[in-house]
Structure formats: C-alpha cells, structure tokens
Amino acid sequence: AQSVAQPEDQVNVAEGNPLTVKCTYSVSGNPYLFWYVQYPNRGLQFLLKYITGDNLVKGSYGFEAEFNKSQTSFHLKKPSALVSDSALYFCAVNTGNQFYFGTGTSLTVIP
Amino acid sequence: DVKVTQSSRYLVKRTGEKVFLECVQDMDHENMFWYRQDPGLGLRLIYFSYDVKMKEKGDIPEGYSVSREKKERFSLILESASTNQTSMYLCASTPFPGQGNYEQYFGPGTRLTVT
Numbered sequence: 001a002q003s004v005a006q007p008e009d010q011v012n013v014a015e016g017n018p019l020t021v022k023c024t025y026s027v028s029g030n031p032y033l034f035w036y037v038q039y040p041n042r043g044l045q046f047l048l049k050y051i052t053g054d055n056l057v058k059g060s061y062g063f064e065a066e067f068n069k070s071q072t073s074f075h076l077k078k079p080s081a082l083v084s085d086s087a088l089y090f091c092a093v094n095t096g097n098q099f100y101f102g103t104g105t106s107l108t109v110i111p
Numbered sequence: 112d113v114k115v116t117q118s119s120r121y122l123v124k125r126t127g128e129k130v131f132l133e134c135v136q137d138m139d140h141e142n143m144f145w146y147r148q149d150p151g152l153g154l155r156l157i158y159f160s161y162d163v164k165m166k167e168k169g170d171i172p173e174g175y176s177v178s179r180e181k182k183e184r185f186s187l188i189l190e191s192a193s194t195n196q197t198s199m200y201l202c203a204s205t206p207f208p209g210q211g212n213y214e215q216y217f218g219p220g221t222r223l224t225v226t
Contacts, residue, residue: 041220043220097159104153
C-alpha cells in the first residue's frame, strides 16, 4: 500500500534560520513526489515536485526539496525562513491516478 | 491560471439533510477529485473521476456519492448528512488520467458543519 509519513506535526523555527519539513514515503514503483502549502481557510497550493532527474528540486517562494531514493525521503527546505512561511505543509506521492497525502506539518516561524 | 471554484466557502446543514457540494474547473482537466480534510488525518480521498460520467471510489466513500455530467463540473452529494461529516471539503483537478506527474489544482474548500 502507498503511504506518506510526515513525522512532525509541528515545526517551529526562528525567522532567518533554515527550515526543514520532513517527509518519507512508501510506494511500489517510481514515485512522483509533491509539496503543497495551505494557508488558513484556503485550499492547497502547489510548491514543487520531483518527477525525475536532479535530486534537488526548486520551487515557489524560495523552497526546495531533496529526493533521496535510498532513504525514501523528500524533505522540504528553505535557507532562510520568513514569518509569512507560517502555514500547513503537505507532502504527497503519486504513481498513477491517485494521490496519497501525509497528515501535514504545521510550520511556525517566530519573529 | 487554472481556476477551481467551489460553490460555498461555508455551509451549515442539519442532520438528515441532502447536501450538494459543487466544484467547477476551467482548464479542461480530465481528472477531478473530492477530499475531506480533518485535523491530524490530512487529506483523505472520497471519490475521483477521470472522465464524464465515470467515477471511482477513494478511501472513504461511505455516506457520499458523486456526479459528473459535464467535464468541468464534479459534484459531491451527502445523501443524508450526519454530524461525523462535519469537515473541510476540497476539490482538485489534474489534466491527464494515469499520469501522476501532474500536480493537482485545488479549490478554496468548503467548510461544512452538520448540526
């Protein structure tokens, strides 16, 4: 069965510090991996995706993510956090028609 | 830009009522999805559709049905609303069936409260 795990429900980071939001996955076949962000009372917005090629992918708002096949991970990163990055972040995987989402990580950037 | 719209942002219904949630996308996407989002559970797939009049059950279809009479519109129906269906409902679309490399485009969500 396909599954996605986000081991941290909550991540706090000081403004200006680097941030990491963790994601691991378990799928059969080659995965397509995604990160989405959700602001309060809004739908999800696409941040970035890994399809193939370079393991480091860059996305919107200065975010990037590193695909690690051996560790089956796809961690989201940003070199310098902003207060406006505070939101709920979801990792997702797809191998065909259906997406599987993690339970979400709430990121709080402290001024 | 792709736009996915949902008919209501907030909805309050009584137990036993029939509830319709409407979703419309304007980019001619083949695939459409309905999820519910609950704290600590993430997004759970209720139903999806890869073509007009086609539907597939997701992980939690019980208590729900769907309708897709036109390509751009995907409706979620709660035949007899219950309090455990109080949740945030999200609609999404992607362009091509069977190609998982395309990201989903989400609507703003409908926060449904059943009293």
